[in-house]
Structures are given as C-alpha cells and as structure tokens.
Amino acid sequence: MIKLFDYILSVNCYKQRLIMSILDVPFESVPVDFYPGREHKSEEFKKINPLGHIPVIDDDGFMLRDAHAILIYLASKYDPTGLWYPIGSPEFLGETAQWMLFAEGTTNTASAARLHVNLGYDFDIESCRSGAHQLFRVLEEHLWFREQEDLDWVCSSEHPTVADIAIFPDVILSEEGGISRLDYPAIRRWTDRVKRIPRFTVMPGIFPAGDAR
C-alpha cells in the first residue's frame, strides 16, 4: 500500500489525498508533525527527503518527493483512462505542464499568504497578496473563455487533469491568506465543478458542494 508522509493542513499533501481518493487508490497516511514539531526538518526525516519537505510517497519502495511530481506519478500509474495525465496527446500534456507551473505560482503567493496567517511564517504578505491577485486575474479570464467553448477545466480537454488538482487547493483556501475571490466569478464556478468530481474529498477549510441539479 502507498505510504503518504502527510500533514493534515498541508495543501500539497492534500493534492495527493485528493487524487488518490478520486482514483480510488488506497493509501496509508503517515502523519508528520509539521507544526509545531517541525518534524520535516529533523535529521530522521531528511533521510526520507533531504530537502526537508512534505509530501513524500513510498509506493512499495519507490520513493518520490514534490507535490507535482507525485501527482504526475499517481495519475500515470493509477488512472486507467489515461486522462488525468494525458500522455496520449502532446497538446494536452503541454497544457497540463504549463498549468502545473502556474500552480507553482499560486503556491508561492496564495498559499504563502495562508501559511503566514495560519502558522506565522515569515513572508511579505502584501506582495504575496498582490501576486496572488495578478495570477487570479489571469486564471479568471482563462476559465471564462473556456466556459465560452463549453469546456470546464483549465486544460482544453473535456476531462479534468492533474493541473486542476494542482491549482484548486491554493485557490479555494485563498481567503485564509486574506485574498478574496469576490472579483473572480468564473474561478468560483470552476471550484464548484472540481468539488463535484466523483469521489472528491475535502481538507479542513473546504466545504463540499451540494449535488448538481
């Protein structure tokens, strides 16, 4: 069974819990005392990941770190449809990579602001916030135009990809960092759609959407 080195309030760990729930992949959550224990920075943990970060997975001996790398691995290995990480199509694959890199941006802005507020991390919160708004404006326009073409996800495929999973948690928890989503109606509709993906699961701070009509 896959072991996930996990922390309940980490968005990057949540991305793995989310994809594994959607793909119905059983896993064992190994809690890491991220806060206040700072266990991820301990000598013991650095044997698992020398960079001292979570998440890390151990799939029957195969170890992998870095949230987006893990998403790619899990989707490639456990998605029989091949749509979550669409290696079959160079265009979709390119888009997926592009938007996963966009998610690095939202992590460094929106999620950083959240960590600053929640756990006192030392980040320049104002620049995190304005950075997040700049990215959200781009995402808003992008998703609005997707809707104009009857498409529901960040990539132009008809099926969601790991790019949606990568961006979603940073966006949905943005208000914890003081970043309001009042100006982004298309993003808010997209978050409802993500929540309605079958076997979607929450993390603390997220409420499930009701059923679609």
Next chain:
Amino acid sequence: MNLWHPIASAEDLPYRHIFQGQLLGRELAVWRADDDFVNIWENRCLHRGVRLSIGRNEGFELKCQYHGWRYANRSASCTYIPAHPADAPVRTICNRTFSVCERYGLIWSGEDPTGDPPEVPLLEKARTLPLRSIAVNAPLNLVLEHLANYRFSLAGDPGNLAVTSANYLDQRSLSVTATFDSKQSTVLFFVQPVDSNRSVIRGVLSSSPTDSERILTLRHHSTELSRLREKVELEALKAPQIQPMTPTIEQVPVTSYEIKTPSSGRNASLRVQVLRKWVTAEGIVGLELESIGKPLPTPQPGAHIDVHLPNGLVRQYSLTNAPGQGSRYRLGVKLESDSRGGSSCLHETVKEGDVLAISEPRNNFSLRRDAVKTILVAGGIGVTPLLSMAHTLRNNKLDYELHYFAQTDGHLAFPEILQELGDAVAPHLGLSPEATSKELAALLVGYKPAMHVYVCGPGPMLEAARRIASEVGWPDAAVHFEYFKNTIEIDSSSSFEVSLARSALTLEIPSGKTILEILRANGITLMSSCEQGACGTCEVTVIEGDPEHQDVYLNDSEKAAGQRIMTCVSRAKSPRLVLDI
C-alpha cells in the same frame, strides 16, 4: 441609492451555485432556484452573521454552512432549524431581500430602487452579446471617465483601433460607438459601484457578431478592457485613499427566543385569487391560489391555512406545496357527504377568478428532517399535508415512503404529483378496515431509532394507525398525526376556574362556554383556527391543575403530562387551572 444597478451576468448564476456579489458596500448572496427565480439576499445568515454565499443552493432552499438553517426560495424565510427538528421556525426569521430584474443578459438590483432598470432601445431589438465583466479597483467616476475614451477594433484586430464616440446615458452607464469604413459597432457599458474604490465594468455589445467571430470579438474586448483597467488602477493609486462604504445592517425585528406571535381571532390577513380549479380525483377538487398584493409567506411542510368562504364559514386546508417551490398555494378539497356548507361551497360556488380571504399558514404539524427514514401514511384527503412533506424530504434527499390509502385509483388526488414522486409512493386501494389494519401493520413493522411516521386521514384510520404503531414498537414521540376533524363528542357541561399567571387574572369558565371564548371576552388575545380541537393553534401551557383533554391534537404522553391544553374544546378535571399566559 434609488437606482437599479447591474450586479451579475445571467451566466454567473448556474443552477445549484451561489454567487457572491457586492453593491455600494453591501454584500449580496445571489442564487438561481430550480424554478429559475433569482434570489438576491443580504449576504448574512440571521443566526450568527455567517455569509450565506458559503452555504449551499439546494434548488428551492439555501442551506447555511454553519448550523444548516434552511431559507426558502422567493420569500427568504427560514423553514428549518436542524438544532430543533421538531419545531417550526418563527416566521419572523426572514432574510433581507432585494429587488431583482433580468435585462440585457445582466441581473439588476438596488438598495431601494424606484421605477425600472434602464431601457436602452439599441439593445432591445438585435441579438446582443454580453462581454466578460471586468472588476476594477477604482471608483465608478474614474472608470466612466476612462471608458469615455475606450477604443476598439471592429475586426478584433488590435492594430486597427477605430475612432470612437461616447454618449453618457446616466450617471453610471454610457455607450461607445466605433466607426470603421461604413461599419459601426456599439458597446453599452454599465458600471457597477461595488464599493467606494471598486467597480465592475459590464459591457454589452449591441449586435452580436457571427458565430465564427464571436470568441475573437470577446477576446479583443477582454484584452482592451484589461488594458484600460491597468491605466485606471494606476491613476486610482495616486489619488487619496477613500474609506470603504459601510452599509447599515438592520436589527432583527424581534428576538425569537421562546416567542409566540400574538394575534387575535381567526385572522384572514391575505387576499388571494383562485387561479385554477380542477377536478383532481373522484370527489376532490384542486385549487391554486395566487396572491393579490404582497408575496405569500412560505409555508412549512404540513402547514394549513384558514380559508374564509364567501358564505361566511371558515375552513382549514393543508397546503401541498414544498418550501420554496412556487409562489402559489395549492389545496385539495374533498366534497364531504355531510358538508355543512364548507366543502360544498368550494366545490359548487367558488370559481376561477374569485377572490378569497385566507390566513397566514400555521405550522402545527411540522416535519422533522433528522429522521433516518420517514414513513408517511395518508388516508383519502389526508394526503394533502403529506404531499408537501414528501416533496421536502425528496428535495433534501432524505429516505421516505408515502403510503396512500384510497377507495380506487380514481380517488387518488394530484396524480401528476404522485407520478413525480415515483417509486416512493405506494397506493393501497379499496381495502376494508380489517385489510387496512393488516397493511398498516406490515408497513409499520421494523421500527429503528430515529425513524418517524406521519399519519393523516379519517378518525378511525388514525386511531388504528396509532394503536398499531404502538403495538409494533414505535415510541409516542416518533408518531405524528393530524386530524382534520375532531369527532369526539365535546362535553362542555363542567364549570371551573382559570387563573392566568402572567395577567394576574382569575376567570370562571361556566358550563357551555370554552376557555377560548371566555379569555377572548376578557381581552386576552389568542390565536385559533379549527376551533374544534384538531389543529393545535389555540394551545396554551398549563402550570397547575388537571386538564380534561377533549382534543385530538395531543398524543397520549402529552395528554398524560398535563402541561398543554387546547383552549377551544378542553376543560378541567380539577376545580382550577393555572395557565401560562
């Protein structure tokens, strides 16, 4: 302040979604119900101020995320408080609503708007195209100034921006027309004042381009308006800081902690018109009543109204509507063979177009939404309150069964509704009393904790159902019933005293007079409805003394506890009763 403002695009309101908006500093929760009605409410749950926009749009009700309070479509009144599943919420718990109008692909609202939203002849005729809305961190006037100089290209080609001319329509909208060669294109800009330093540009193109050019055109305007936004925001930053607007939050009309709304007599405060009357089953007519004047209050499932008939009689009828579903009241009326003029009047005399006086709904037969399974048992016309319950349970995806006992298939009322409810409905037709009892025993077997049963029908059937439920293990508190009539022979021969704890008054109730009558004659205000001990409206709390129950509303445990009394028929065994009024 008295203007209509655009607050959203029509496409911002898909089903089962709640849109968070803001106008003049006030946050709004905007949602489209499953019947397409657009609700615009203050974005604050009345309970403890949590934003309604983080709750759930469940189709006909909005569910607050904090404690699960439900608010009905259209009326915004609270229809269910999960912490108190057995009690109907007080009607005064009602969110603040704002006017709504859909026009030009936009949703319009206002603090207290007068007249109509703006009419723009140019947008009335042709096929219009709403542009992507652009949120700007700048005050409305600054945005308008810049929009007056907005330039765009007809071909969607940014290198070829046309000459434009602007024309103000009013203090927050303008049209911008671009001319190129002999062609023209006009955009109408309506700017929404979100706050003192925030606005939304909502543009509508007066004539939609061909399908192949649609996306190109939308992208072009999106890009050009984004550029405009950058300029506006830069300028806004240089201006002195403006304080955000602080809208007033109204006080709650009255605290609902342990409150009974005072009212006297059988009031008929609403006027309705009979919109439709039809034969829905053998001996049963359906009536659809529509309000003349203000919108009808949302009934809770199981509620009934008093109908004041043209011949002077007053009769009670259950509403078959579920909360939030539609703005009309739907009733079913059975022609009683021994009608004293009530049902016969409705069957024979009342016709479509007639105006009737009715009371506000009374919620004495309320539905719990916390059962693991609910069994509804209907006998004949007793199906009416159970239909509203069935719909509510279905809308809330709660497990239930509706067992409908009737003479024949042709006696089943509202067949179209029954069909909608599908497999959850089980008809039981043409059964003798013995066979009915057998059926009841079969469907009531298997009680588990947190199951509830609701029964409504003729007296003998209710008696049988209550007895059988008890025999197969249902506790009193899980069996709920409503009698339409009280067939007990009322014995009003006793005389006794009644002492009013809060009014420091002691009154004598002589033989032949009811507690209700005497209290009213002495200036005490008390509500009533059926006045025959069936509906529960005239209930009062007993502090001391031994009531003599002659009603059919309280169950056996409640009667034994002796703390409640129906003042319209019940009397006293002891010489004196002390009442909590």
Next chain:
Amino acid sequence: MRSQADRDVCTNGAILDLWHPVVPASEIEVGIVRQVVLLGQAVSYSSTAPGVYLAWRTDPAIPAGTVFMPSAVTENLPVLHRYGYLWTSLGDPSQSLFEIPEYDEPDRRNIHAATIGVYCSAPRAVENFLDLGHFPYVHTGVLGIEPHTEVVEYDVHVDPKNNELWATNCHFFQPMAAATSTTGKMVGYDFRVPHPYCSLLYKTSPLDSSRMDAIGLFVRSVAPDYIEASMFLSLLDDSSSDSFIRQFQQLIFAQDKPILENQNPKLLPLDPRAETPVRSDKLAIAYRRWLSDLGVTYGVIPKT
C-alpha cells in the same frame, strides 16, 4: 504582522487587567528576544534559563531576534508560567489566573496542540467553541453527522464563587470513527468560560467514565478583529502519539476557521436584537450577557 493602528490598542480596563496567553513555553528560546502583539501593543519576551521568563513592552532598542540582555529592560510586565504557556498582563492583574485542576493530576497528558492565526474577534472564537449545533455541518463525520442534528436542552449557570460561566448536562450525537450515520452515540459535554477570551470543554474520558478530558481554547487578541488562538488539552489518553492528538485538534480548528472568518460583523454584537438566537443558543446568549456585565468593550459591539 498587522500594523498597530490606534484603534487596535486596547483601553478597556476589564480586559487589560486580566492575564493573557503570550506564547507556548516550549517555543521560548533561552537568551533570544522574541515579540508578539497583544491587545494592539507589541510585547517582547525572553528567558534567562529554562523556566525563567520575562516580558516587557517592546522597546525599539531591544529588537526581536537579538541576544537578550536582562539589564536592558527597564520595566518588566508581570508574568506567569502556567499550563505550558507564558502569560502576561498589560494592566493590573489583581485576580489570579483561572485554575485547571486536571493539569496537575499525575496521569494526565498535557499537550499544546497549535497556535493558529484567524481573522476574527476573540469573543467570536470563544462563542464558536461553546457551540454544539454546528458539529454536523462543520465537523462532519468527526464530531457530528446529519441527520442527528438535535441539540437537547442543557443547563447554564454562573458560579458565584468566581463568576465563571458554565453549561452542564450538554449532549450531542457523535458518529463512530467509520463516520456512518447509523453508528454513533450520545456524548456528554460541559463548557466553562473562566475568562472573556478563554474557554474549556470537558468530555467524558473514553478510558475512565468517572473522569473528564479537558480541551482549552486560549486566545491572544492581537487586534479587535484578529487573534492567535492556542489549543490546549489535558487528557487521559494513553495510546495516541502527541503528533496524532495535535493533528486532530488542528483539523478541528482549521474546520472552524472559514466559519469564523466569514462572520459579520467581526466584533461580537452584545445587543440581543443584533442576531437571532434560538433555544440551543442559551449558552451563547449567556456569554454575551456575561461579557456585557463584565464591562468588556474590546472585540465586541457593546449594547447601546
């Protein structure tokens, strides 16, 4: 951190004269100056030896992160080391800090779970901590589950000895770990408010039904509408690791956070006509009245 605007500085004697939590003692480094904001004012603290703590109103000449020189501090604030936290007061703390007898019991595990920042007022956070009705909606499958939503009648009283507010005989349906709606049981709770910004709840211990586990919420109000809330537990639990217990508490609190941050107005209104209580809000109503009676004006909208 937030700028210390004038409006954030507390002038409310009823609050200033109390003890307030500063930081968990485990996070204090010997010989290094650190700083927090309490009631709108910067407060610095440090330690000369394990267990020996000092606090003072921040002096720009003694910046955070520098080596601590005790002689540099001209005027100390009163300090207490209790329940694993450093407490101080910006006024005259004539009353002693409230007692938690469970803390000193030899078989107790006393754990600091986390300190989390929230954009809400301290009274809003405390009032939420005292509420059962939200369990099925906010802590779904953990502390409550639909359709078991009923809040049955409970008792509220003020202890005349020390003016602490209590709710007793509270019960709520808690699902089993498997989180299905059919398996679960009624759990008993008591609630205690010994301080306007601190609260404790007591739950029957699964290991010994004659004793209670205690969970505490100790709030440091940074500004009227921003707090740093610390979660404290005093348990009989034997088997779970510290890490597991901490993450569980953090999970619960993080589920409450979006609710607290979406409440308006941020300051708790003490006027009974500002919001709509129902019978199950008996404790919340009593808390608001209790705050009014104490003369609290910071973090609330006082009655007019």
